[in-house]
Amino acid sequence: MNSKYLKSLDEGFSYQTLKLEASRCLLCHDAPCSKECPAGTDPAKFIRSVRFDNLKGAAETIRENNPLGAICARVCPTEKYCQKGCLRSGIDKPIDIGNIQRYVTDFEQKTNMKILKKGVENNKRIAIVGSGPSGLSLAALLLRDGYKVDMYEKESKLGGYLRCGIPAYRLSNEVLDYEIQRIIDLGLNYHTNTTIGKDITMYELKTYFDVVVIAVGYSKGKILEMFKDNPYVETAVDYLKRIKENDGNVLVDDNVLVIGGGDVSMDICTSLKILGSTNVTAVVYEELFEFKASKKELEDARKHDVTIIDGYVPTSVHNNTVNFKHRRLPYDLTMTADKIILAVGQTYDVENLDLKIDKNEAITKTNYQIDDSNVFVIGDISINKEKTVVGSVKSAKEALYYIKQYLGGK
Ligand SMILES: Cc1cc2nc3c(=O)[nH]c(=O)nc-3n(C[C@H](O)[C@H](O)[C@H](O)COP(=O)(O)OP(=O)(O)OC[C@H]3O[C@@H](n4cnc5c(N)ncnc54)[C@H](O)[C@@H]3O)c2cc1C
Ligand code: SF4
Structure with missing residues (x-):
């Protein structure tokens, strides 16, 4: 620890x-x-x-x-x-x-208040694939309304990026466990270490349940082509997962180069400084005025002496040396580091889930439903534009309306 x-x-x-x-x-x-x-x-x-x-x-x-x-x-x-x-x-x-x-x-x-209560049971059964914030909030709302809910999660614990992405100094496991336990107490039936598409097929789920909800998020960190198979390179989401799973008990490199400037980048930068890296430099495509990271996270990174260089794009890499050029100005930059971390976005991994994803990496359905089937999609991977925790809650609340409508009409 x-x-x-x-x-x-x-x-x-x-x-x-x-x-x-x-x-x-x-x-x-x-x-x-x-x-x-x-x-x-x-x-x-x-x-x-x-x-x-x-x-x-x-x-x-x-x-x-x-x-x-x-x-x-x-x-x-x-x-x-x-x-x-x-x-x-x-x-x-x-x-x-x-x-x-x-x-x-x-x-x-x-004060141990129990505000959400289990509803009077009806005989409709819903399967939720994925236990991130969208799946968890939908589970709570469905249980409150009397549905039977089974949740399937490929990892050993529930929580999605709440568990394995957002660092403990911003969201502790105690708070997360408390939130999840309240939902389990409403009657959630959950199955961890179970990958849908591998251990159980979508066909089986669709046949057995009245509705199947896909809430699998964007679980893979993106890797730019030039960094593929480079032993110095790791994605920020993989690194953050390792740190959180080990309660921060990991050995970190001394000089780290992070590429990317959103919240995930600021999270890995601050985490590394807290864990003892001497130099952490984030090289960011956006210029400061157009930064994507939230104000709080940018401030945390700055308070921890993270160096931020804005406006640069990587042009080539040789082992642990990366060359960049400025987006607008005639400047070049070369950085060498013990470790290179990519925080350039996340993408989906929907192998064997029978999903068609459009070029915007989303499922284009305003009612969260796939065609006229009994499959719905919520959270980061859905039509919902807010790729945040509260955005996931929003998508669950909106999808609940359409799921009920679908079941009512059946
Ligand atoms: C490092 C980091 C920091 C962030 N910080 C913030 C923040 O401060 N504030 C904020 O609002 N948002 C933040 N976000 C964004 C937020 O975490 C996401 O928008 C949110 O978690 C999306 O929720 P989700 O339910 O769609 O999916 P996820 O949280 O990604 O959960 C999906 C779950 O599905 C499981 N799964 C995937 N495939 C299968 C399968 N085939 N079978 C079974 N299970 C499967 C995964 O294991 C995972 O547990 C952060 C994200 C990251 C990566
Ligand atoms: S965005 Fe909504 S949920 Fe988030 S802190 Fe504000 S009021 Fe609360």
């Missing part, structure tokens, strides 16, 4: 800071923050409850709208969602909605 890696970088609010932050809310009518939350978590309503010291009511608002409220509180890029809409920004700075939500869901856990 590496205690530095496991320690949360953000300690959250005390009761005093919670009350102070909630008192800054302007109590807007028709609040824009609520409209900007993809999952409809309704911050305006739960902040109002916090102001009136009704933490129980606040917890109920969060849970009724978002089955993964405690996780979203920690990992949502809030500046792109709820806080983007906050009118308080026009006066000083937006309300820290994530930390208010975190305090309230911590209160829910400490």
Whole structure:
């Protein structure tokens, strides 16, 4: 165990800071923050409850709208969602909605509230393939509505990228286990170490269940052609998985070059610095003003002395030396490192799942359903554009409507 890696970088609010932050809310009518939350978590309503010291009511608002409220509180890029809409920004700075939500869901856990309840059972059976945030939130909503749910996961533990991608200093296994246990307690029947398409076929699932939901995410890191089969190269998602599975107990290289500048890149950069790498340099295609990483993650990387070089594309590689050129300016750059990590995006792995993927790497169905079959697709791999945790919750909520409609019409 590496205690530095496991320690949360953000300690959250005390009761005093919670009350102070909630008192800054302007109590807007028709609040824009609520409209900007993809999952409809309704911050305006739960902040109002916090102001009136009704933490129980606040917890109920969060849970009724978002089955993964405690996780979203920690990992949502809030500046792109709820806080983007906050009118308080026009006066000083937006309300820290994530930390208010975190305090309230911590209160829910400490007081052992059970807000989501198992619904009256009906005889419809649903299989969910994949246990990331989209699969987990859909499972919670279906169980609440009385469906029988079986979840299939190829890894040994549930959670998808919540378990094996997002670093422990941002999302601890304790919080994740708590969220998952609440869903298991609703009656989830889960099967780990089971790969659909290999251990069980899609045909078997489609025949046995009323509905099959594919929630397999983008589970592979992309590798640019020039880096293929290079022994110095590893993808960021593979590296992050190794770090998280070992609670940060891994030996890291001293000088690391990371290529890419999104959230995954910032996660691997900060993780490596926390774990003891001396020099970590991220070379990024985008220039600083167009950076994709969330503000919080970029700040974390900077606080940990990660060097960021923006605006460069790799042109060639020889062993552990990479040449770059600037996108706009006549500059070249050559970097040599002990390790090269690629954080240039993720892609799907849908072998034997009978799925047709379009050129945008998504399944183009607005109702999440594949043709007229009993197969639905949610999460990162679906039509949903928000490739985030709260975006996954959104896709699950929307798909629930169409699944019920499909079953009702059957
Ligand atoms: C390093 C990293 C950091 C991130 N940080 C953030 C963040 O801070 N905030 C945020 O909002 N989003 C973040 N994201 C994005 C977010 O994690 C994803 O958008 C989200 O996890 C997608 O959820 P999902 O349910 O579609 O799939 P996933 O989380 O990818 O889960 C899919 C699951 O399906 C399983 N599976 C795949 N194929 C099969 C099969 N054939 N049979 C059985 N099981 C299968 C996989 O093992 C996996 O467990 C991050 C992503 C990464 C990689
Ligand atoms: S779920 Fe995320 S985006 Fe929605 S209100 Fe909470 S922190 Fe904001």
